[in-house]
Amino acid sequence: MRYLILILAFLASPALAVQPDEILDDPVLEARARELGQELRCVVCQGENIDESNAGIARDLRILVRERLKEGESNQEILDFVVSRYGEYVLMxxxxxxANIILYVAGPVLLLLAMITGFFYLRGRATAQTAAGAALSKEEENRLAEILKE
Known part of the structure; x- marks a missing residue:
């Protein structure tokens, strides 16, 4: 039972990979480092920020962020430096x-085009069914009657 409680406590706690030797002595700088760590993506893990990732490169990035904070750089300067090295992919x-505008706009535009296409497709089907269900001519009625008699 004790192990179950420990496992549940571990799963419920945030999975931060920040090592004790990385933590800064100054709580204000550490808070800024944690804030920056939440904004930077691990380039190996893809879906995790560098504070949650156990990858070696994430540790290197955490150390880099903390070193630059000690040097007195602003958050934006640190982000700009990391983006210049790894590209915008590193930003959460x-x-x-x-070119990111294309990525943001493409989804809604494609959804709108699909909806318009679906509207005209369904509208065309409705008019085609109406035309197909029109009354038979006299010749068609006679032919149908002959077929049904056989």
């Missing part, structure tokens, strides 16, 4: 500028 929330 990419910017709205440049």
């Amino acid at each position: 929330r990419p910017t709205w500028g440049g």
Whole structure:
């Protein structure tokens, strides 16, 4: 029972991979480091930020962030430096500028095009069914009657 409680406590706690030797003595700088760690994506793990990742490169990035904070750089300067080295992929929330606009706009535009296409397709089907269900001509009625008699 004790092991079950320990396992549940471990699963319920946030999975931070920050090692004790990485933590800064200054609580203000450490808070800024944690904030930056939440904004930077691990380039290996893809879905995790660097604070949650156990990958070696995530540890290197955490150490880099903390070293630059000790040097007195601002959060934006640190983010700019990391982006210049790894590209915008490293940001958990990419910017709205440049080619990223295509990524943000493509989804809604494609959804709108699919809805318009579906509307016209269904509308065309409805008119085709109406035309197909029109009354038979006299010749068609006679032919149908002959077929049914046989």
